[in-house]
Structures are given as C-alpha cells and as structure tokens.
Amino acid sequence: MSLENGLYIHIPFCRRKCDYCAFYSEESSSVPDSYLDALIREMEEKGGDAADTLYVGGGTPSLLSCSQIMRLMAATERFFPGTRREVTMEVNPEDISPQKLSCLKEAGFNRLSVGVQSFSEKKRRYLGRRSVSDMEERLLLAREAFDNLSVDLIFGIPGEDVREEGEVLGRIDPDHISWYDLKVEEGTPLQKRIDRGEAAEAGNDEEAESYAKLVAELETRGYRRYEISNFARPGYESLHNLKYWHFTPYIGLGAGASGYTGREMTRNPDDLALYMSGEGSARQRLGTKEKRNIEVMMGLRLEEGITLTEAETGILEHSLGELRSFLKLEGRQLSLVPDAFFISNTLILGVLERLGL
Numbered sequence: 084m085s086l087e088n089g090l091y092i093h094i095p096f097c098r099r100k101c102d103y104c105a106f107y108s109e110e111s112s113s114v115p116d117s118y119l120d121a122l123i124r125e126m127e128e129k130g131g132d133a134a135d136t137l138y139v140g141g142g143t144p145s146l147l148s149c150s151q152i153m154r155l156m157a158a159t160e161r162f163f164p165g166t167r168r169e170v171t172m173e174v175n176p177e178d179i180s181p182q183k184l185s186c187l188k189e190a191g192f193n194r195l196s197v198g199v200q201s202f203s204e205k206k207r208r209y210l211g212r213r214s215v216s217d218m219e220e221r222l223l224l225a226r227e228a229f230d231n232l233s234v235d236l237i238f239g240i241p242g243e244d245v246r247e248e249g250e251v252l253g254r255i256d257p258d259h260i261s262w263y264d265l266k267v268e269e270g271t272p273l274q275k276r277i278d279r280g281e282a283a284e285a286g287n288d289e290e291a292e293s294y295a296k297l298v299a300e301l302e303t304r305g306y307r308r309y310e311i312s313n314f315a316r317p318g319y320e321s322l323h324n325l326k327y328w329h330f331t332p333y334i335g336l337g338a339g340a341s342g343y344t345g346r347e348m349t350r351n352p353d354d355l356a357l358y359m360s361g362e363g364s365a366r367q368r369l370g371t372k373e374k375r376n377i378e379v380m381m382g383l384r385l386e387e388g389i390t391l392t393e394a395e396t397g398i399l400e401h402s403l404g405e406l407r408s409f410l411k412l413e414g415r416q417l418s419l420v421p422d423a424f425f426i427s428n429t430l431i432l433g434v435l436e437r438l439g440l
C-alpha cells in the first residue's frame with residue numbers, strides 16, 4: 084500500500100447536465116481561466132507533500148483547452164513533487180480527437196477514463212446524455228494512443244442488454260472498466276420523468292440480473308472484479324481509486340472536492356463563487372471510531388476485503404448470524420463472497436452494526 088498522497092483535481096463544468104446527475108457542476112462549454120487561477124492558489128496553500136497519483140475528474144475535465152492542461156500540469160509538478168505512478172484524466176467521448184490525445188500525452192497523462200455510460204443510443208437517451216454517432220471510432224483512437232484505458236458504464240436501465248455492451252467492449256479492449264449501478268437521485272430530471280410516468284424504472288430483480296450478467300461477461304473477457312463496480316486486467320487496477328478504498332491520504336482540490344489528511348476530512352464548497360473567493364472550506368477531525376467506520380465501509384467494497392483487529396475478529400466470529408453465508412472470514416481477513424456483491428450495502432451496514440461502528 085502506498086504511503087504517498089493521491090492528488091485529485093475537480094473540474095466542475097459540463098456542457099449540459101445529464102438527466103440522472105446529482106453531482107455539483109455548472110453548465111459551460113469551456114473552463115474559465117479564473118478557475119485555474121483559484122486552483123493554483125489552492126495548490127500554493129496545500130502543496131509541499133509528494134503525490135504519486137493524480138486524477139483530474141469532474142464534471143468534464145476534457146473541456147480544458149490544451150494550454151490550460153499544460154498550465155495545470157506545470158502547477159501540479161511545482162507544488163506536489165514526486166514520481167507519478169498514475170496520471171488520469173476523465174474524458175468525455177465527444178472531446179476525443181487526435182489533437183486532444185497528443186496534448187494529454189505530452190502533458191504527462193498515462194491513463195484515460197472515458198465516460199461512455201452506454202454504447203446504446205437508446206440507453207444514452209434515457210440517461211439524457213448527448214448522442215455520439217462515432218463513439219466506437221473515438222474510443223479506438225483513445226485505445227491506440229493510451230496503454231492504460233478505462234471506460235465508465237452504467238447499468239440498471241429497464242430493458243437493457245449488457246451483453247451487447249460487452250460486445251462493443253470486446254472490440255475496444257479497454258484495460259479497466261467501471262460499471263456503476265444507476266441511482267435515481269431525488270430532484271434530478273430523470274426522477275421527475277419517472278414520477279410523471281414518462282420513463283420506467285428498473286426493478287431490483289432486473290438490476291440484480293444485469294449485474295450478474297455483466298460480471299460474467301467481463302470475467303469471460305479476462306477482467307477481474309477487484310471492487311464492487313470496478314474490473315481490471317491484471318495490473319491495471321486504479322492506483323488512485325485504491326487510495327479511497329484503502330482510506331489512505333489524498334488531497335482534493337477544486338470546488339466540491341474532498342480530501343483526507345490521515346486525521347481530518349477536508350471539503351471544499353459545492354459553489355463556484357464561494358470556492359473562487361477562497362471561502363467555505365470545511366475540515367472535520369476524525370475520531371478513532373469514525374476513522375475505523377470509513378476503513379471498514381470502503382475496504383469491504385474490495386474483493387480482497389479488510390484485515391480485522393483481533394478484537395473485531397472475536398466479535399464477528401460470534402455475531403455474524405444470518406450474514407455468515409454472505410461473508411468470508413478467514414483468520415482476520417473479512418470479505419464478501421462473490422455472489423453477495425449486489426447486496427453489499429446491507430452487508431456492510433450489518434458488519435458495522437456488529438462492530439459497534
């Protein structure tokens with residue numbers, strides 16, 4: 084496990100809000116230079132420690148122009164020294180072009196995470212995503228340019244066929260896939276469409292079936308599930324995201340970004356004007372119990388699970404009860420059994436409750 088920080092930079096701008104999205108972002112077709120000024124000010128304040136992973140996420144970071152990307156990367160190198168093992172940018176498929184790809188490589192990115200969400204135009208319409216007619220061609224360009232390519236997908240849409248998505252994945256051949264369950268969030272346009280009866284919602288059984296099918300599909304194609312929603316070819320697990328699941332320190336920069344110093348959680352405001360004025364950031368010191376709660380909650384999302392203390396092992400040996408058939412307790416190592424990942428939330432809550440966390 085790495086002892087160096089992860090560095091996360093949030094770019095909270097999107098061309099248009101997607102119907103299912105409850106994340107904070109502002110609609111804009113470009114990133115104002117004044118936002119980069121604010122990010123660099125925050126780097127000056129928080130910089131000094133080494134970071135071995137960098138993740139530029141959003142929003143839509145691929146809205147950054149090439150000169151902005153160069154400026155941002157020069158600042159990260161100045162304020163956060165160290166050899167980077169993984170440098171990722173989230174990219175919208177619409178922004179993939181030969182020029183963008185060579186700019187990202189020149190700037191030092193060695194991993195792309197492409198927010199596809201679905202290869203099916205029908206599913207993309209349901210999600211309120213923009214249509215990308217040449218999606219596959221763009222992804223093949225990215226595949227050719229980057230040795231480490233990740234694709235983000237969503238399941239949990241009524242009537243979907245995840246095997247069709249698997250066939251497209253087979254042609255693109257990414258190294259890493261994040262395949263998330265759609266959550267219909269309160270107040271989103273998708274939730275309003277469902278409430279008005281204009282869109283259907285997948286039932287729990289349908290979602291469970293899609294999840295089982297996509298796991299089987301990806302395993303057949305040589306990907307290993309290493310986290311509930313994340314699958315990788317051997318050696319391509321996301322080093323940056325593993326810091327979240329292992330709950331090791333990461334620095335979060337930008338509006339709405341959060342971080343963890345090892346003792347405190349930090350949180351920047353979900354408000355551009357407030358963030359740019361340098362106000363509204365919060366810090367929360369974690370007690371031993373709060374810290375352990377997060378370690379267990381995040382760690383159990385991983386296929387490898389968590390290492391318990393001797394006392395915790397003793398408690399669970401006697402109290403697992405009805406959870407026993409869904410969990411594997413070998414010595415002090417606790418993990419979910421493969422078939423239990425779809426109900427992980429219930430199981431994790433059950434473990435936390437028994438451990439008094």
Ligand code: SF4
Nearest residue numbers: 097100101104141142
């Ligand atoms: S889903 Fe992604 S691209 Fe769509 S609005 Fe949310 S952050 Fe932006």
